[in-house]
Amino acid sequence: MADGALKPLVEVRNLKMHFPIFSGILRRRAGEVKAVDGVSFDIFEGETLGLVGESGCGKSTAGRAILRLYDITEGSIRIDGAEIGSQPQDDLRAMRPRMQMVFQDPQASLNPRMSVAGIIGEPLDEHTKLSKSEKLDRIYELMDAVGLNRDFANRYPHEFSGGQRQRIGIARALALNPKFIVCDEPIAALDVSIQAQVVNLLEDLQEKFGLTYLFISHDLSMVRHIADRVAVMYLGKVVELAPRDALYTVPKHPYTEALLSAVPEPDPRLEAKVERIILKGDVPSPANPPKGCNFCTRCPKVMEICRSEEPEFREVAPGHFTACHLHDQTKSQTAGKTAASEAQ
Amino acid sequence: MTETAINPEIQKIRPPRNQWWDVWDQFKTHRGALIGAAFFIFIVLGVFIGPWLWTIDPTYIDIRARNSGPSWAHPMGTDQLGRDTFARMMAGGQVSIAVGLTAMTLSLLLGTAIGVLAGFFRRLDGPLMRFTDLFLALPLLPLLLVIILLFRDSLRAAFGPETGIFILIVFVIGITSWMQTARIVRGDVLALKEREFVLAARSIGTPPRRMITRHILPNVLSPIMVSATLGIATAIITESALSFLGLGFPSDFPTWGRLLYDSTDYLQQYPERVIWPGLAISLTVLSVNYIGDGLRDALDPRIRGR
Numbered sequence: 001m002a003d004g005a006l007k008p009l010v011e012v013r014n015l016k017m018h019f020p021i022f023s024g025i026l027r028r029r030a031g032e033v034k035a036v037d038g039v040s041f042d043i044f045e046g047e048t049l050g051l052v053g054e055s056g057c058g059k060s061t062a063g064r065a066i067l068r069l070y071d072i073t074e075g076s077i078r079i080d081g082a083e084i085g086s087q088p089q090d091d092l093r094a095m096r097p098r099m100q101m102v103f104q105d106p107q108a109s110l111n112p113r114m115s116v117a118g119i120i121g122e123p124l125d126e127h128t129k130l131s132k133s134e135k136l137d138r139i140y141e142l143m144d145a146v147g148l149n150r151d152f153a154n155r156y157p158h159e160f161s162g163g164q165r166q167r168i169g170i171a172r173a174l175a176l177n178p179k180f181i182v183c184d185e186p187i188a189a190l191d192v193s194i195q196a197q198v199v200n201l202l203e204d205l206q207e208k209f210g211l212t213y214l215f216i217s218h219d220l221s222m223v224r225h226i227a228d229r230v231a232v233m234y235l236g237k238v239v240e241l242a243p244r245d246a247l248y249t250v251p252k253h254p255y256t257e258a259l260l261s262a263v264p265e266p267d268p269r270l271e272a273k274v275e276r277i278i279l280k281g282d283v284p285s286p287a288n289p290p291k292g293c294n295f296c297t298r299c300p301k302v303m304e305i306c307r308s309e310e311p312e313f314r315e316v317a318p319g320h321f322t323a324c325h326l327h328d329q330t331k332s333q334t335a336g337k338t339a340a341s342e343a344q
Numbered sequence: 345m346t347e348t349a350i351n352p353e354i355q356k357i358r359p360p361r362n363q364w365w366d367v368w369d370q371f372k373t374h375r376g377a378l379i380g381a382a383f384f385i386f387i388v389l390g391v392f393i394g395p396w397l398w399t400i401d402p403t404y405i406d407i408r409a410r411n412s413g414p415s416w417a418h419p420m421g422t423d424q425l426g427r428d429t430f431a432r433m434m435a436g437g438q439v440s441i442a443v444g445l446t447a448m449t450l451s452l453l454l455g456t457a458i459g460v461l462a463g464f465f466r467r468l469d470g471p472l473m474r475f476t477d478l479f480l481a482l483p484l485l486p487l488l489l490v491i492i493l494l495f496r497d498s499l500r501a502a503f504g505p506e507t508g509i510f511i512l513i514v515f516v517i518g519i520t521s522w523m524q525t526a527r528i529v530r531g532d533v534l535a536l537k538e539r540e541f542v543l544a545a546r547s548i549g550t551p552p553r554r555m556i557t558r559h560i561l562p563n564v565l566s567p568i569m570v571s572a573t574l575g576i577a578t579a580i581i582t583e584s585a586l587s588f589l590g591l592g593f594p595s596d597f598p599t600w601g602r603l604l605y606d607s608t609d610y611l612q613q614y615p616e617r618v619i620w621p622g623l624a625i626s627l628t629v630l631s632v633n634y635i636g637d638g639l640r641d642a643l644d645p646r647i648r649g650r
Contacts, residue, residue, distance in 0.1 A: 067547055096549030109540040112646060113562040115363065122558070123548045156645035172544070 050227030377638020450518030459529025
């Protein structure tokens, strides 16, 4: 990736989202679920960053926290040069048109009592002062853009199929010409055939409107198809961040290796030869993560240092970041390399 | 809907029309609701316009015609003082329906407001729900007695005997019957608040007040509707209970509840006197229930068009 030429649209630094746990008769604060625990990454303008990880690792929470749908515990988020990490919700309202979200479950993310025109028109009502006919024109324009029949404007969400509902959700996200869209598992609730349609639609729209995506998914093959760079999350932390091809061919982190080895292979003869890395045990509770590296309880290549010291998230190859003690020794070499690449 | 699916080319694209037309279209298909609405309108017109046509004064005492059964002169008979029951039914209906509707509206507004605020704003939840529990725990009858004894005379002085009592009764019924609505609404709002479309609205930047009016309220309409229709019945019956205790309207002032209680003494000799107000109360309540049922269906797009 020619990172130097692109400017980051989204800069996330040390993002933490902890949810308090209350217990006992007095509902005292007993601890916190560290859903997202110190995540840092950039998303460059016009690119798609894939965010993968198993269920419950904090992907969706990270996506929502970046849009400040939650009040974050700590960290800084800059979108398009504006710091939104610590702004009160009222001040964020003006920023909302620039960042939008496509939700996982198209059934739940559309108000069943509103017509399609009402749903797509809601952002326009909130942020623009269009006349009734201008608004209708814009709604029709958006429906064309996502491939919905204009005649559907009067209908209600329950009358649509999953794919069509997701299109409505995408049209709503596009209504205000955002720059950055968080796609929170937009295809997880859809059939495989519809998944392809929706992903292709997202790609077309990206080309047409110059959108930047944070594409959250647990479907590694789909992420390989759509993403430019991929970040792998485990238990609230990003363990590896790399350009797509580098991550899929030479994964640096043992967790990424295990995750990639689980991708099904369509050819049955090859499938028989695939060596699966089977992780033992369960994901530790995010309320009580292990000491040292979060992955040390299940890592096949665990070392003594992993149980005591938390690995640093560092660049081990140009543009390829990982947090693993296995790559501690490569630090000096790559440090030289990156310095050289930065100098160019 | 089906026509457009069959020939989308031929049909011109319809601009989004007002949702209330869809509601009306669906309401029309609910036979019970239509009959209920027609009957309710008939009763309302009957009690408010009827006295213009049936000009006997409901308080006129014709002692020689007392305790007479139904006849052309007195279609519903007369009571023990010879007052025309038909005229008294109409006069009583005005008051009962007015009390029922206004007290229900008041308790509904109060209950919905408190329920939505408690469910939507976490900080208000504790105080408002404890307040609701407080009202639920109050012994209602003694409370009513105290309120009425305290305020009856000053309200009478300010608004005249009938209007003063009317305001007092509506207020008393309203503030003692909102708790169930508040609790049901709060529960529904708590569940709705976690739905993704509310999160989507937040990501759009919809402020809380419009989030409530646009996303929360339309979705809690069904339970509100149900408690509204039940509320009318309760209000009419509470009013009659108050009148019976001598705390409501003056004893010569007819309401359906008062007529019912007055005639229970003569239940054995003249059972029809109990039947008239009883029938009026139950039919009104039934028709309102049907209207509520139809409205609830019509307002839900998932049921609409079925």
